[in-house]
Amino acid sequence: MEFKLKHKDGMARVCEITTAHSTFLTPVFMPVGTVGAVKSLDANDMKNELDAKIILANTYHMYLRPTSKVVKDFGGLHGFTKFDRSFLTDSGGFQAFSLSKNSKHFNEGIEFKSHIDGSHHLFTPKSVLDTQYDFNSDIMMILDDLVALPATKERVKISVDRTILWAKEAITYHKSMQNKGIGIGQNIFGIIQGGTDYEERKRCALSLNEMPFDGLAIGGLSVGEENALMYETVQNLNPYLDENRPRYLMGVGTPEDLVENVERGVDMFDCVMPTRNARNGTFFTSFGKFNIKKAEFINDHEAIDPACSCYTCRNFSRGYLNHLFKAKELTFFRLASLHNLHYYLELARKMREAILNNSFTQFKRNFYHLRGK
Amino acid sequence: MEFKLKHKDGMARVCEITTAHSTFLTPVFMPVGTVGAVKSLDANDMKNELDAKIILANTYHMYLRPTSKVVKDFGGLHGFTKFDRSFLTDSGGFQAFSLSKNSKHFNEGIEFKSHIDGSHHLFTPKSVLDTQYDFNSDIMMILDDLVALPATKERVKISVDRTILWAKEAITYHKSMQNKGIGIGQNIFGIIQGGTDYEERKRCALSLNEMPFDGLAIGGLSVGEENALMYETVQNLNPYLDENRPRYLMGVGTPEDLVENVERGVDMFDCVMPTRNARNGTFFTSFGKFNIKKAEFINDHEAIDPACSCYTCRNFSRGYLNHLFKAKELTFFRLASLHNLHYYLELARKMREAILNNSFTQFKRNFYHLRGK
Numbered sequence: 240m241e242f243k244l245k246h247k248d249g250m251a252r253v254c255e256i257t258t259a260h261s262t263f264l265t266p267v268f269m270p271v272g273t274v275g276a277v278k279s280l281d282a283n284d285m286k287n288e289l290d291a292k293i294i295l296a297n298t299y300h301m302y303l304r305p306t307s308k309v310v311k312d313f314g315g316l317h318g319f320t321k322f323d324r325s326f327l328t329d330s331g332g333f334q335a336f337s338l339s340k341n342s343k344h345f346n347e348g349i350e351f352k353s354h355i356d357g358s359h360h361l362f363t364p365k366s367v368l369d370t371q372y373d374f375n376s377d378i379m380m381i382l383d384d385l386v387a388l389p390a391t392k393e394r395v396k397i398s399v400d401r402t403i404l405w406a407k408e409a410i411t412y413h414k415s416m417q418n419k420g421i422g423i424g425q426n427i428f429g430i431i432q433g434g435t436d437y438e439e440r441k442r443c444a445l446s447l448n449e450m451p452f453d454g455l456a457i458g459g460l461s462v463g464e465e466n467a468l469m470y471e472t473v474q475n476l477n478p479y480l481d482e483n484r485p486r487y488l489m490g491v492g493t494p495e496d497l498v499e500n501v502e503r504g505v506d507m508f509d510c511v512m513p514t515r516n517a518r519n520g521t522f523f524t525s526f527g528k529f530n531i532k533k534a535e536f537i538n539d540h541e542a543i544d545p546a547c548s549c550y551t552c553r554n555f556s557r558g559y560l561n562h563l564f565k566a567k568e569l570t571f572f573r574l575a576s577l578h579n580l581h582y583y584l585e586l587a588r589k590m591r592e593a594i595l596n597n598s599f600t601q602f603k604r605n606f607y608h609l610r611g612k
Numbered sequence: 613m614e615f616k617l618k619h620k621d622g623m624a625r626v627c628e629i630t631t632a633h634s635t636f637l638t639p640v641f642m643p644v645g646t647v648g649a650v651k652s653l654d655a656n657d658m659k660n661e662l663d664a665k666i667i668l669a670n671t672y673h674m675y676l677r678p679t680s681k682v683v684k685d686f687g688g689l690h691g692f693t694k695f696d697r698s699f700l701t702d703s704g705g706f707q708a709f710s711l712s713k714n715s716k717h718f719n720e721g722i723e724f725k726s727h728i729d730g731s732h733h734l735f736t737p738k739s740v741l742d743t744q745y746d747f748n749s750d751i752m753m754i755l756d757d758l759v760a761l762p763a764t765k766e767r768v769k770i771s772v773d774r775t776i777l778w779a780k781e782a783i784t785y786h787k788s789m790q791n792k793g794i795g796i797g798q799n800i801f802g803i804i805q806g807g808t809d810y811e812e813r814k815r816c817a818l819s820l821n822e823m824p825f826d827g828l829a830i831g832g833l834s835v836g837e838e839n840a841l842m843y844e845t846v847q848n849l850n851p852y853l854d855e856n857r858p859r860y861l862m863g864v865g866t867p868e869d870l871v872e873n874v875e876r877g878v879d880m881f882d883c884v885m886p887t888r889n890a891r892n893g894t895f896f897t898s899f900g901k902f903n904i905k906k907a908e909f910i911n912d913h914e915a916i917d918p919a920c921s922c923y924t925c926r927n928f929s930r931g932y933l934n935h936l937f938k939a940k941e942l943t944f945f946r947l948a949s950l951h952n953l954h955y956y957l958e959l960a961r962k963m964r965e966a967i968l969n970n971s972f973t974q975f976k977r978n979f980y981h982l983r984g985k
Contacts, residue, residue, distance in 0.1 A: 274935070274936070274939040274941055275932070275935065275936075276936060276941050276943040277943075278941065278942050278943070279942035279943055279946070280943060281927070281928070281943050281946075281947065282927070283927065300939070304935065304938060304939065305910060305931070305934075305935045305938075309910055309911060309931065309935075312911055313913065313929065313931060313932070319929075319931070319932055319935075320932065321927055321928060321932075537678060537682055538682060538685055540686065554654070554655070554656065554694055555654070555694060556686065556692075558678070558682065558686060558692070559648070559686070559692055559693065559694075561678075562647070562648065562677065562678045562682075562692075563647070563648075563649060565677060565678075566647040566673070566677065568647055568649050568651065569651050569652035569942065569945050569946070570649040570650075570651070570652055570653060570654050572942050573652070573654075573942070573946060574654065
């Protein structure tokens with residue numbers, strides 16, 4: 240991975256990242272393609288309609304089905320899905336923890352039962368990398384030890400101990416594999432845990448920052464804690480993160496979360512919010528969000544957001560979308576997902592522009608002003 | 613409507629039809645856009661990916677929601693859906709009969725309860741035209757009196773009596789409305805009923821053929837009767853149908869049904885089969901149909917039909933589609949619908965080509981040969 244820190248405006252950064260499959264500027268939002276497709280969309284939608292440079296796929300899902308062996312046989316995620324730009328894959332640990340029944344965390348890894356057929360599986364720091372080598376993802380995430388918040392100080396300490404232990408195992412294994420010619424074009428990110436405990440976060444960050452990861456992620460946030468606590472945790476980590484590596488805040492968040500965390504030095508984001516909300520009829524716009532099912536939209540000839548240039552806003556009215564949503568028509572999901580993802584990708588683009596112009600503070604003020612805040 | 617009978621090969625015909633919104637050649641297949649969208653697709657998919665010249669929308673559904681008043685307010689179906697080529701709308705009678713609880717057929721019309729909210733409604737020969745004027749559909753269908761097959765000779769006779777009565781009411785009303793400047797650019801088709809009873813079909817056809825309809829449809833077939841009986845019924849009607857008007861076989865059918873009925877002089881078809889089967893994972897191909905969920909496709913790098921030039925076959929493998937289908941991923945439905953509709957539209961195009969080349973018999977032999985028949 241080539242990484243260039245191009246510009247800073249306060250703590251907000253514009254960086255340029257080049258992987259084996261694409262070059263992109265940060266702040267970047269990565270749409271979530273759980274099973275190898277962003278829900279309701281395909282590779283050409285992502286490239287031609289949205290111009291997404293990098294998307295995320297979930298290791299847990301793809302490992303269970305179609306299996307990493309099948310994905311490898313198709314030339315990795317790029318060959319399988321035909322999205323030929325960058326892929327980031329998570330470790331699978333989060334889904335093993337949240338989707339499967341009776342997952343157990345040991346010092347060796349995470350044991351879980353498949354949500355598809357109930358079969359037993361074990362994710363270890365090495366096994367999740369082997370899976371991601373098969374995927375040929377551009378950015379691989381290490382296995383980390385998640386805790387549900389709120390958690391006891393004791394449990395958070397165990398989580399950080401294990402996460403550091405697993406991080407060492409992962410980076411050592413990855414370097415040895417690269418020496419054998421495997422995963423040469425792939426990058427690996429460490430993940431900082433520690434809940435909202437300042438000392439534990441700091442300990443984890445300092446430790447992982449010493450390891451030769453290509454980037455560092457902040458995990459275990461946006462799990463129900465107060466927004467202010469999330470922002471504070473990110474801000475407090477800033478001094479302990481190498482400035483010359485990308486910083487990725489996992490699973491975050493609302494448009495407001497993106498703006499607040501970019502201001503605190505985060506470069507990369509992913510979240511199911513734009514696509515999940517699309518499927519529930521909620522649209523993100525420059526003036527806030529609204530649900531299309533309301534009766535006031537039945538006769539509305541306007542686009543979702545008259546200021547938006549997305550495929551859906553260029554072509555269809557709120558009235559038609561209100562109708563499709565109420566009729567539970569499949570067409571709706573693609574049109575709504577295209578709009579919401581366009582909103583998120585445009586938000587990231589506007590933030591990059593503002594940072595490069597040293598006007599991020601003004602951008603943020605205007606962002607809230609348009610929302611009536 | 614401008615109608616030109618361009619060429620005949622046996623009873624098979626190529627005709628050119630020009631409506632206020634598009635010109636198309638027959639035999640033509642009309643994708644079904646029940647609620648104003650072909651399921652999982654939008655207006656640009658229909659135009660740019662499939663080049664469909666005419667699609668069908670269901671009056672029953674659009675009348676109940678968003679209501680004809682809303683559709684009219686958006687400039688009819690074309691303005692509402694943004695598909696600016698031709699629309700054919702049915703009368704709503706078939707859905708009132710099949711979808712609603714306790715529908716009742718009187719001499720005045722069909723009374724039914726909405727499947728959405730249980731409200732009571734009455735469709736009459738005039739009211740269904742008023743609704744279709746609001747839709748501004750290019751081809752309107754008259755209300756007819758359907759019977760479930762098998763039916764008693766007595767019930768079939770009542771059906772034909774009513775259908776003739778309603779046809780007279782409809783054509784008289786339409787001409788009077790056109791004299792008032794309403795529905796000027798719209799066309800109206802009569803519908804021939806009579807089950808599989810030769811004498812009743814003939815009586816209905818002779819009667820409707822005398823009325824100044826822009827085209828004639830054959831209704832009440834493909835409702836469970838033997839294929840051979842359907843083909844025979846269509847063939848027997850041929851001598852009683854004006855050669856200089858389009859002939860539309862409603863709700864039909866399989867690829868084989870299209871070929872057999874084109875051979876018997878039918879020009880227009882509509883059916884939910886390509887889109888409904890797509891959603892069940894069944895693909896139509898030049899070598900027959902198959903279901904993508906079978907395990908043999910997990911590692912299959914081929915396109916659905918290597919001979920197919922559709923969007924899906926140009927871009928994605930059977931292996932990826934197998935995976936998306938098993939994961940119940942929304943993306944699948946659009947890709948599968950695009951392929952199956954492309955198959956149907958291509959089948960119609962190839963039949964037109966064969967008829968123009970006087971090689972329909974050879975085309976039909978080859979069509980079955982590729983299917984191993």
